Amino acid sequence: MTDKTQNAMWGGRFAAGPDAIMEAINASISFDQRLAAQDIAGSRAHAAMLAAQGIITDSDAEAIREGLLTVLSEIERGDFPFSAALEDIHMNVESRLKDLIGDPAGRLHTARSRNDQVAVDFRMWVREQTDAAIIGIIALQKALLDQAEAGADWVMPGFTHLQTAQPVTWGHHMMAYVEMLGRDAGRFRDARTRMNESPLGAAALAGTSFPIDRDMTAGALGFDRPAANSLDAVADRDFALEFLSAATICAMHLSRFAEELVIWSSAQFRFVAMSDRFSTGSSIMPQKKNPDAAELIRAKIGRIMGAMVGLFTVMKALPLTYSKDMQEDKEQVFDAADSLMLALAAMDGMVRDMTANRDALKAAAAGGFSTATDLADWLVRELNLPFREAHHVTGTLVALAEKQDCDLPDLSLDDMQKVHRGISRSVFDVLGVENSVASRTSYGGTAPTEVRKQIARWKEMLK
Numbered sequence: 001m002t003d004k005t006q007n008a009m010w011g012g013r014f015a016a017g018p019d020a021i022m023e024a025i026n027a028s029i030s031f032d033q034r035l036a037a038q039d040i041a042g043s044r045a046h047a048a049m050l051a052a053q054g055i056i057t058d059s060d061a062e063a064i065r066e067g068l069l070t071v072l073s074e075i076e077r078g079d080f081p082f083s084a085a086l087e088d089i090h091m092n093v094e095s096r097l098k099d100l101i102g103d104p105a106g107r108l109h110t111a112r113s114r115n116d117q118v119a120v121d122f123r124m125w126v127r128e129q130t131d132a133a134i135i136g137i138i139a140l141q142k143a144l145l146d147q148a149e150a151g152a153d154w155v156m157p158g159f160t161h162l163q164t165a166q167p168v169t170w171g172h173h174m175m176a177y178v179e180m181l182g183r184d185a186g187r188f189r190d191a192r193t194r195m196n197e198s199p200l201g202a203a204a205l206a207g208t209s210f211p212i213d214r215d216m217t218a219g220a221l222g223f224d225r226p227a228a229n230s231l232d233a234v235a236d237r238d239f240a241l242e243f244l245s246a247a248t249i250c251a252m253h254l255s256r257f258a259e260e261l262v263i264w265s266s267a268q269f270r271f272v273a274m275s276d277r278f279s280t281g282s283s284i285m286p287q288k289k290n291p292d293a294a295e296l297i298r299a300k301i302g303r304i305m306g307a308m309v310g311l312f313t314v315m316k317a318l319p320l321t322y323s324k325d326m327q328e329d330k331e332q333v334f335d336a337a338d339s340l341m342l343a344l345a346a347m348d349g350m351v352r353d354m355t356a357n358r359d360a361l362k363a364a365a366a367g368g369f370s371t372a373t374d375l376a377d378w379l380v381r382e383l384n385l386p387f388r389e390a391h392h393v394t395g396t397l398v399a400l401a402e403k404q405d406c407d408l409p410d411l412s413l414d415d416m417q418k419v420h421r422g423i424s425r426s427v428f429d430v431l432g433v434e435n436s437v438a439s440r441t442s443y444g445g446t447a448p449t450e451v452r453k454q455i456a457r458w459k460e461m462l463k
């Protein structure tokens with residue numbers, strides 16, 4: 001009965017096959033073949049459940065489950081004949097299964113639709129990437145912890161407005177990113193908890209009249225439970241949006257750190273030397289060593305955030321439940337996940353390989369009147385000045401140092417006393433950068449003693 005041009009999966013009511021352009025816009029196999037492993041796992045769990053519930057025979061389920069393993073190995077070997085006429089991964093797999101095992105293949109799609117099938121496949125794929133992101137983040141945190149431990153007491157300038165503000169320690173700066181990444185990992189963990197409900201068994205949208213066991217398939221596929229509303233289960237992609245949102249925030253953190261590494265590795269700063277392994281040369285300027293990896297990490301947010309905006313735009317205003325628009329959910333998520341994993345790995349490698357230039361950090365730490373706040377605090381503590389007045393006196397001393405083209409510790413006691421009579425020699429103790437950082441012992445402050453406490457806490461947490 002069936003015409004060769006009809007689609008073997010759904011062509012019953014059609015008299016003609018699709019136009020070539022229709023096939024081109026409709027097919028997703030060029031990209032959704034990335035869901036092959038998830039698709040086959042989902043189908044194997046579904047077949048086992050159908051047999052356990054007496055909906056298909058044990059022998060049919062056995063043939064289906066074995067055949068699907070053969071299909072998987074063909075795909076993994078790279079000799080699977082993907083066909084655009086068969087649209088997507090779901091129909092490509094089922095069609096090949098029919099070639100391999102014959103009629104029982106036709107029973108696999110009982111009590112199921114491509115709508116719950118794609119929803120379960122994509123959820124499992126995103127879940128895997130969520131786990132991979134957490135692993136990548138933890139590896140980078142460990143690299144940062146090593147840097148922080150080595151330089152817990154190395155002084156460097158802390159910046160606001162990219163102007164020297166107050167001296168901080170290298171370890172403290174590294175640990176700032178450990179904190180940010182810790183929240184990033186937390187966002188991925190939260191998202192994972194919410195996404196871990198199985199849509200399988202929602203069928204097209206309304207559920208099914210067959211006596212299926214959704215707990216069984218949910219359990220077999222590592223989900224915490226089946227999704228409780230069949231319409232919601234096939235209609236939403238919020239799990240992918242949460243993944244992209246968490247990825248965007250993480251990429252933003254990586255971008256900021258990458259920007260700092262670009263600045264710090266410049267000849268003007270020389271705060272860090274990047275390793276040869278994570279730098280490139282110039283084809284015309286022989287002296288150049290460019291921080292390309294850092295620049296590319298800095299840029300990855302563009303496509304990751306682009307993917308997030310893209311998927312939000314696809315999903316907004318879609319009426320329930322499934323619409324074909326939702327086939328446009330995958331490519332950008334694939335690209336965003338690849339970009340994030342690569343950025344995390346590259347940052348991890350760069351951080352492990354880079355060398356801080358302790359002398360340059362220290363020299364810069366003392367510049368820009370970075371201990372002016374320490375001076376003001378000294379005036380409050382020792383002379384009991386109100387902070388506002390101490391601020392003003394310190395400002396006058398900074399202006400004086402600027403006029404004399406020197407740093408605060410280079411002013412003479414005489415000159416200082418002309419600005420305020422009460423200033424004594426002990427003021428010089430707080431003008432040094434080492435003393436400045438050592439004094440900032442408030443919780444979360446930059447004092448090496450505090451930084452070491454935070455390093456120890458994180459090492460314990462990441463063990």
Ligand code: ARG
Binds near residue numbers: 028322326
């Ligand atoms: N390739 C489709 C997708 O990715 C699978 C679901 C198709 N469902 C349908 N009712 N046409 O969204």
